[in-house]
Amino acid sequence: MTVFTKEWTDWIDHNVNAGCDKDGVFKILLDEGYSFEQIKNQMNYSPTVNMSHALNPHRRSENLERAQDSPEILYLSNAVRLETDKAEFYVIDNFLNQKECDQMIKLIGDMKRPSLMVNHGDKENNFRTSSTCDLGQLDSPFIKEIDERICKMMGIDSSYSEPIQGQFYEIGQEFKAHTDYFEEDEIEECDGGKGQRTYTFFINLNDVEEGGTTHFPALELEHTPKRGTAVIWNNLRANGKGNYNSLHHGKPVLKGNKSVITKWFRSKGFGSMMIKTPHEKIPNFTSVGFEKTRLPDEILKAIKRFYQDNITDQKAEFVEGGYIQGKNKSCAPSSLLDLPPYLKKEIHDYLKPILEKWSGTALEPTFIYGIRTYHDGAVLKAHRDRKETHIISCIINVFQDVREDWALQIDDHFYRKHEVFMKEGEMVFYEGAKLMHGREVPFEGNSFANIFCHFTPVDYVPPRE
Ligand SMILES: [Fe+2]
Ligand SMILES: [Fe+2]
Known part of the structure; x- marks a missing residue:
């Protein structure tokens, strides 16, 4: 859909004037198939909540099918x-958070030099007037981490990419209209054996007070810099030739300054180019992927009472695939105590509406295991859960007797690593089949007891192998 009909513009005016929630109006228009930018322009309003989720049901399945049918197509959370x-x-909002943006801006500020042009160099002296720095040359774990996260998000092996570059634009500085791909006659001279440039991935590190937009004339798009937002495009057409529609102009900064990082992907590398597993092609249901919260006291009490009364019934557990390991092979690293049906039902019934609200989708319960108790020295290897059934999940910490707090390591939907600590009665909602998680530092203590409860969206179709 490209234009709003009079009916729809009247509908928008009517609802907005009547004081309806603008985010709600926005969401309905997304569902109708209008694009985010079209609605934003028409309403002259940007939503205050993350709408990517609202966008996703249709778009996700569409992209998912395409990604599965053709392994060469990106699937971007x-x-x-x-x-x-x-x-x-x-466009991906909030790919980097404020702290990461600030850290990157500092690194760029410390080592910038005037930008060099790969091409167009002698066409015009002030074609590109920003400063550039080869952040990839820094031996910085932080740069490495961001570089890896970009590759993981793209699902492209890093050997098919150039190191991250940083650019800094002061007032009046710009990068006139250009394309990022190498012209046919310069590929050999410029490619350094890595082939043509395929995708561009750039991230705005700050909001710019005025100016500094990136204009894509063929796409009728003017991208306003926004801190942490990643902008990604394919420089090539399906036939591998340069796509002139990717022409873009980094317009002059009028007030303030602009910092960005850019990473280019290339057509040649080692091994497979596309690296996403089917698990990573599961749609995401929340913007971050996990959240820590708390179980009501009365349910916790009921579970603890059952646990304490029946602790002698717990059985040594050897988890399939060796995901849980202990100090030595002869001793089980964990034990399992089955839950009675009434308690399973109570937990599922309590969690279902909360997880439905959290994930924005109707759920059906799949699995609830008993109470697993990890023993001293246990390690839970990093893994992703079953992609058929463990889509929206919850870990409840029931009881712990520890010498050291024991972290759950979990990636978010931006491949950022987190450590989550849980106290008794705390729980973590997480998209377990998609996100890598584990407890890789050996447990120090006597027992750490958790319940795992899993749900699957009602209309969910698992990605194919
Ligand atoms: Fe460019
Ligand atoms: Fe898991």
């Missing part, structure tokens, strides 16, 4: 894809 046939173009 949290991305909003521009609705056009002219180029493959995506």
Whole structure:
């Protein structure tokens, strides 16, 4: 859909004037198939909540099918894809958080030099007037981590990419209209054996007071810099030739300054180019992927009472695939105590509506295991849960007797690593089949007892192998 009909513009005016929730109006228009940018322009309003989730049901399944049918197509979590046939173009908000942006800006500030042009160099002296720094040359764990996260998000092996570059634009500085791909006659001279440039992945590190937009004339798109937002496009057409529609102009900064990082992907590398597993092609249901919260005291009490009364019934557990390991092979690293049906039902019934609200989708319960108690020295290897059934999940910490707090390591939907600590009665909602998680530091203590409870969206179709 490209234009709003009079009926729809009247409908928007009517609802907004009547004081309806603008985010709600926005969501309905998304569901109708209008693009995020179209609605934003028409309403002159940006939503205050993350709408990528609202966008996802249709777009997700569409992209998922395409990604599965053709392993060469990207599947990007949290991305909003521009609705056009002219180029493959995506935006991901909040790919970097404020702290990460600030850290990156500092690194760029410390080592910037005037930008060099790969091409167009002698066409015009002030074609590109920003400063550039080769962040990839820094031996910085932080740069490495961001570089890896970009590769993981793209699902492209890092050997098919260039190191991250940083650019800094002061007032008046710009990068005139250009394309990122190498022209046919310069590939050999410029490619360094790594082939043509495929995708561009750039991230705005700050909001710019005025100016500094990136204009894509063929796509009729003017991207306003926003801290942490990643902009991604394919520089090539399906036939591998440069796509002139990717032409873009980094317009002059009028007030303030602009810092960005750019990473280019290339057509040649080692091994497989596309690296996402089917698990990573599961749609995401929340913007971050996990959240820590608390179980009501009365349910916790009921579980603890059952646990304490029946502790002698727990059985040594050897988890399939060796995901849980202990100090020595002869001693089980964990034990399992089955839950009685009434308690399973109570937990499922309590969690279902809460997890439905959290994930924005109707759920059906799949599995609830008993109470697993980890013993001293246990390690839970990093893994992703079953992609058929463990989609929206919850870990409840029931009881712990520890010498050291024991962290759950979990990635979010931006491949950022987190450590989550849980106290008794605390629980973590998480998208377990999609997100890598584990407890890789050996447990120090006597017992650490958790319940795992899993749900699957009602209309869920698992990605194919
Ligand atoms: Fe560019
Ligand atoms: Fe798991």
